Amino acid sequence: xxxxxxxxxxAAQSTRWHLIDANGQVLGxxxxxxxxxxxxxxxxxxxxxxxxxxxxxxVNAATVKLTGRKEDQKIYRQHSGYEGGLRETRARIxxxxxxxxxxxxxxxxxxxxxxxxxxxxxxxxxxAGADHPHAAQKPTKIEVA
Numbered sequence: 719x720x721x722x723x724x725x726x727x728x729a730a731q732s733t734r735w736h737l738i739d740a741n742g743q744v745l746g747x748x749x750x751x752x753x754x755x756x757x758x759x760x761x762x763x764x765x766x767x768x769x770x771x772x773x774x775x776x777v778n779a780a781t782v783k784l785t786g787r788k789e790d791q792k793i794y795r796q797h798s799g800y801e802g803g804l805r806e807t808r809a810r811i812x813x814x815x816x817x818x819x820x821x822x823x824x825x826x827x828x829x830x831x832x833x834x835x836x837x838x839x840x841x842x843x844x845x846a847g848a849d850h851p852h853a854a855q856k857p858t859k860i861e862v863a
Contacts, residue, residue: 733841734772735857737850740821741778744785747862749824752776755860756829756838769834773841775857780817780846784809794823818844 758770792809829835
């Protein structure tokens with residue numbers, strides 16, 4: 719007699735794919751929705767110490783909307799680890815050079831700063847345009863309010 723015990727470990731095995739279209743949407747709303755999907759907080763089997771989240775594909779990241787004057791005032795910082803190795807870049811320049819990075823950094827900041835958070839972040843796929851190579855996974859389209 720074998721009994722099947724439903725647990726978060728079993729739920730982690732069944733991950734789904736979601737598609738978010740960022741065209742004209744506000745960055746924070748997209749990032750919070752994506753972070754919740756990556757963490758698995760939308761599932762009844764959510765467990766903080768197990769990665770029960772799903773895969774998220776974000777398209778049209780180049781046309782994401784920044785409210786207020788963030789286009790000119792928001793600063794992205796990177797440090798090499800050496801003295802004087804701080805590099806600062808405005809959001810307008812980041813959008814021109816690497817448009818995916820705006821969404822990636824916003825979502826990464828909302829995930830846990832642990833090994834588990836890194837595993838969740840690896841399930842995020844961001845593309846500047848409308849095309850993505852994940853059609854075979856049949857992602858379900860998610861609407862962002």
